[in-house]
Amino acid sequence: MPISEADFPERFGQEAFPSLPCPSCSKGRISLVKGKFWTLEAGYSVKLKEEDAWEPDWRTERFTAFMQCAESACGESVVASGIVDAEEELDEEYGWVYASVLKPQDFYPAPRLIPIPENCPEEVQECLKTAFRLFWSDLASCVNKIRISMEALLDHLKVPRRRKTASGKIENLTLHQRIVAYAAKDAEISQSLMAIKMVGNLGSHDEGPISRDIVFNVLNLYEDALEAIFDHRKKELKRVKAALIKSKGKSAGKKKK
Numbered sequence: 237m238p239i240s241e242a243d244f245p246e247r248f249g250q251e252a253f254p255s256l257p258c259p260s261c262s263k264g265r266i267s268l269v270k271g272k273f274w275t276l277e278a279g280y281s282v283k284l285k286e287e288d289a290w291e292p293d294w295r296t297e298r299f300t301a302f303m304q305c306a307e308s309a310c311g312e313s314v315v316a317s318g319i320v321d322a323e324e325e326l327d328e329e330y331g332w333v334y335a336s337v338l339k340p341q342d343f344y345p346a347p348r349l350i351p352i353p354e355n356c357p358e359e360v361q362e363c364l365k366t367a368f369r370l371f372w373s374d375l376a377s378c379v380n381k382i383r384i385s386m387e388a389l390l391d392h393l394k395v396p397r398r399r400k401t402a403s404g405k406i407e408n409l410t411l412h413q414r415i416v417a418y419a420a421k422d423a424e425i426s427q428s429l430m431a432i433k434m435v436g437n438l439g440s441h442d443e444g445p446i447s448r449d450i451v452f453n454v455l456n457l458y459e460d461a462l463e464a465i466f467d468h469r470k471k472e473l474k475r476v477k478a479a480l481i482k483s484k485g486k487s488a489g490k491k492k493k
């Protein structure tokens with residue numbers, strides 16, 4: 237299932253603290269530990285209440301909380317922190333009222349946004365884990381870290397970082413050039429990686445700030461690409477399927493129904 241805002245909400249009420257994929261195990265989910273939630277209002281914010289024009293949305297408050305993985309074999313503990321905002325919402329009884337809304341800025345360790353295959357190289361895994369953490373505080377840096385993980389992925393796929401020009405000079409290849417070069421080995425994966433890079437570019441240069449939806453698109457495409465590269469069972473099924481189609485169901489020892 238592709239990930240979206242519903243899986244990783246940007247803001248939520250304390251009562252609706254989401255359960256999120258565990259950073260450490262593949263099956264578990266982390267959720268808020270009862271009684272492990274605190275807030276603190278800034279001193280200057282408390283003083284502002286003396287002003288006549290004071291409104292609840294002038295308040296500056298932070299939260300911190302502990303979450304834990306429900307899998308008994310794991311039990312990973314995660315610290316979450318962020319901003320408590322006052323937002324107007326429509327109450328059936330009282331009309332427009334201010335409600336406290338939490339906006340997380342950090343989780344440590346950060347929940348997995350997409351699964352990382354176990355046989356994925358260490359450097360790619362570490363870049364992705366950092367990207368998952370940056371997602372909550374800085375989307376542009378998150379996408380940049382994903383780009384760096386793609387460079388590490390291309391290293392693993394043995395795509396050179398440099399080339400010798402006709403004049404004998406050594407020049408560095410851009411991520412774009414490396415992805416294009418990989419098409420000679422696997423056009424489908426090269427195309428997936430190019431799509432990730434292009435979607436990621438939407439948030440840079442003059443295209444305006446990067447949105448959470450852009451990051452979700454990048455990660456959904458990346459999940460597919462990683463699966464195509466590292467999921468050997470899927471690779472094998474794809475090979476068997478291609479062989480069956482080619483031989484009209486006679487090869488691979490199985491008959492098509």
Ligand SMILES: [Zn+2]
Pocket residue numbers: 258259260261262264265305306307310311312
């Ligand atoms: Zn876990």
